Amino acid sequence: MPGASEGDLSAVQVQAAAASSGKEKLDYEAEARLVAEARASWDRKARGEEDDEEDPEMSLDYYAYEAKQFRNFWNCLYFGYFGTFEDTMQISDMITLDSCLRKSAYTSKLSTLRFTLGIIVYSVEATISVRVSGGSWPDGLRTQFAAHTASIGGSQELILLDSGNDKLPVSGDGTITLGRRVASVEVDEELNVSVKAWQGGEVIVHTEMSFKAKRAGRSGGSLDVGFCQLDVSVAWSLLSSDGD
Numbered sequence: 001m002p003g004a005s006e007g008d009l010s011a012v013q014v015q016a017a018a019a020s021s022g023k024e025k026l027d028y029e030a031e032a033r034l035v036a037e038a039r040a041s042w043d044r045k046a047r048g049e050e051d052d053e054e055d056p057e058m059s060l061d062y063y064a065y066e067a068k069q070f071r072n073f074w075n076c077l078y079f080g081y082f083g084t085f086e087d088t089m090q091i092s093d094m095i096t097l098d099s100c101l102r103k104s105a106y107t108s109k110l111s112t113l114r115f116t117l118g119i120i121v122y123s124v125e126a127t128i129s130v131r132v133s134g135g136s137w138p139d140g141l142r143t144q145f146a147a148h149t150a151s152i153g154g155s156q157e158l159i160l161l162d163s164g165n166d167k168l169p170v171s172g173d174g175t176i177t178l179g180r181r182v183a184s185v186e187v188d189e190e191l192n193v194s195v196k197a198w199q200g201g202e203v204i205v206h207t208e209m210s211f212k213a214k215r216a217g218r219s220g221g222s223l224d225v226g227f228c229q230l231d232v233s234v235a236w237s238l239l240s241s242d243g244d
Contacts, residue, residue: 099123099151099186118152120184124213126191127235128160128181132174135228141205142198143168145178151186157194158183176230184239185213193232195223 102117130145137143142164146157160178163169169177185191194208205226211219214236223230 101152101156116156118156118158118184120149120151120186122187123184123239124187124215125237125239126183126185126211126213127237128178128183128193129233129235130160130176130178130193130195131231131233132170132176133222133229133231137168137170137228139167140199141168144196145176146194146196147183148192148194149183149185149189150192151189160193187213187215189213191234193234195225195230197225 099118099120102119104115106113106115126147128147142162144162145160147160148157158180160180161169161176162179171177183191190210190212192208192210195205196203197205207223207225209221209223209232211221211234215238217236219234219236221232223232
């Protein structure tokens, strides 16, 4: 500051320190107030003394309710570091979450490992079972069972079983022992289950069927592959978001 004396500089420094101290005090008071309000509200709701003030339809939309709870959680834990939820999460920062694939590769001197992660939003869990209900599966075929959903690209299959050169693992009641049985499916999507068989290098069987996703219950159907009938069953269940 040109022409300023040592006394003037000291006065400016004192004023700046006072302003900074005042801001910290205001931030602390605001944080304490938000935390106290959120905790008091949670306590009242736990005792059944307070209902949600929003439109009653809020309670019918689980994801909207979960978003509201996250706001309170943020203000309790992160306000002191990043500010209020409203200040931090500006509308321009909001994004729409879509199901997608993430791929990466790690290369060493000996090999390359490729990893694929499928991110399925608003999903349900599908447990898949396959049983030979008529005829028999012949030996000498390489067999592959797979599943996919359109939300992350139909070409990206989840391999349920690949027999390779081994005999298809079929139990006494005809149930095929799959190496993997569980897949995630968007609540508004379809799960496609396919079977493919090779003899030598030639594909002699390739067929699939689709199942509309459900929040609970079972779906089923039959596949005719020529030499036998396959019953495909899917059990549906919701995924927990609590992390327990």
